[in-house]
Amino acid sequence: MSTADNNRVRIFDTTLRDGEQSPGATMTSAEKLEVARGLARMGVDIIEAGFPAASPDDLEAVRKIADEVGNSADGSTPPVICGLARCSKNDIDKAWEAVKSAARPRIHTFLATSDIHMEYKLKMTREQVVEKVRDMVSYAHSLCDDVEFSPEDAGRSDPQFLYKVLGVAIQSGATTLNIPDTVGYTMPAEFGALISGIIQNTPGVEKAVISVHCHNDLGLATANTIAGLQAGARQAEVTINGIGERAGNTALEEVVMVLQTREPIFKLTTGIDTTQIVKMSKLISNYTGITVQPNKAIVGANAFAHEAGIHQDGMLKNQQTYEIMRPESVGASLSKLVLGKHSGKHALKTRLESLGYELGDDELVKMFERFKMLADKKKMITDADLEALVSDELYQP
Ligand code: KIV
Numbered sequence: 298m299s300t301a302d303n304n305r306v307r308i309f310d311t312t313l314r315d316g317e318q319s320p321g322a323t324m325t326s327a328e329k330l331e332v333a334r335g336l337a338r339m340g341v342d343i344i345e346a347g348f349p350a351a352s353p354d355d356l357e358a359v360r361k362i363a364d365e366v367g368n369s370a371d372g373s374t375p376p377v378i379c380g381l382a383r384c385s386k387n388d389i390d391k392a393w394e395a396v397k398s399a400a401r402p403r404i405h406t407f408l409a410t411s412d413i414h415m416e417y418k419l420k421m422t423r424e425q426v427v428e429k430v431r432d433m434v435s436y437a438h439s440l441c442d443d444v445e446f447s448p449e450d451a452g453r454s455d456p457q458f459l460y461k462v463l464g465v466a467i468q469s470g471a472t473t474l475n476i477p478d479t480v481g482y483t484m485p486a487e488f489g490a491l492i493s494g495i496i497q498n499t500p501g502v503e504k505a506v507i508s509v510h511c512h513n514d515l516g517l518a519t520a521n522t523i524a525g526l527q528a529g530a531r532q533a534e535v536t537i538n539g540i541g542e543r544a545g546n547t548a549l550e551e552v553v554m555v556l557q558t559r560e561p562i563f564k565l566t567t568g569i570d571t572t573q574i575v576k577m578s579k580l581i582s583n584y585t586g587i588t589v590q591p592n593k594a595i596v597g598a599n600a601f602a603h604e605a606g607i608h609q610d611g612m613l614k615n616q617q618t619y620e621i622m623r624p625e626s627v628g629a630s631l632s633k634l635v636l637g638k639h640s641g642k643h644a645l646k647t648r649l650e651s652l653g654y655e656l657g658d659d660e661l662v663k664m665f666e667r668f669k670m671l672a673d674k675k676k677m678i679t680d681a682d683l684e685a686l687v688s689d690e691l692y693q694p
């Protein structure tokens with residue numbers, strides 16, 4: 298791998314699989330196809346299109362995505378299309394059936410490795426888990442060159458056992474090893490150390506790409522993903538708006554914008570066209586019915602809105618005083634200076650000028666008093682409110 302490749306993080310989007318597992322987030326096949334087209338346009342490297350063994354509908358949706366989005370009409374490289382499978386022949390066969398028409402198909406198979414999952418859920422011993430991984434990864438590899446393996450609940454697994462299972466997965470043909478923090482339990486330093494440990498101790502690891510897949514139960518999914526990338530992982534598994542099981546998955550927009558905004562620190566790049574981010578966020582929100590909280594990083598309605606007078610004054614002098622990225626860079630409309638009770642005279646004057654009113658100093662002082670009185674009664678002052686205030690002010694007998 299060249300140095301340039303070494304700094305390139307592959308973005309693996311699982312909105313259509315882990316994201317769709319959010320309560321109530323079910324999408325129709327037509328919607329899934331539209332999402333996959335958008336992800337491809339955005340430059341996502343790998344699209345996990347679904348879990349084909351889950352239902353005939355899921356299999357059909359993945360197949361359609363593989364047929365269309367997984368092949369390019371214009372000679373450009375299409376994204377890898379991936380289907381999830383438990384470590385069972387039936388699941389792997391279904392995943393293969395669904396993805397095989399893509400130019401670059403991938404089978405992603407997983408088996409839990411934490412003691413709690415092995416004892417209570419799988420009712421399997423460590424030895425049985427190792428043998429199952431050997432058999433099923435080999436089977437997946439007999440069908441498809443590109444195989445990803447995930448030790449589910451890796452964040453709570455014994456690292457020594459993980460090294461062994463991952464070594465067997467590589468020996469059996471896995472080319473990507475995905476490390477899930479399935480229940481969002483780890484802390485960033487811990488997760489980073491887990492990835493370093495895997496890179497240092499897993500036999501044959503240099504043949505595989507290490508991937509990270511974090512859940513947000515403690516609000517640490519993005520921090521953990523970034524810690525994993527800093528430790529040497531080169532694939533990040535993410536969803537648009539961070540949708541996913543329980544508190545969700547790592548948000549695509551957050552990881553991509555962290556890497557872009559702090560590029561001098563991380564020196565890592567992605568192939569994402571960031572100007573598509575807000576559009577994709579809205580598409581997912583419309584299709585799933587899951588609204589985005591207004592203060593959500595990058596894509597929330599308030600991510601580029603400023604109300605405090607001091608902030609608005611700073612923004613009017615130089616946008617970099619209170620913005621670390623430009624709204625256009627993620628496809629958002631221009632920064633908003635929201636007029637409310639915290640706003641100052643500078644912001645009021647600027648908004649009035651944009652509405653065509655040039656007030657003299659005395660008029661502005663009076664106008665500002667009336668504005669503050671109204672702002673105490675209303676959450677936000679709209680342009681219509683300003684028009685009404687101006688006509689009262691200027692045309693009062
Ligand atoms: O969170 C998880 O462990 C998963 C695996 C299937 C990768 O989603």
Ligand code: ZN
Pocket residue numbers: 315477479510512546
């Ligand atoms: Zn997951």
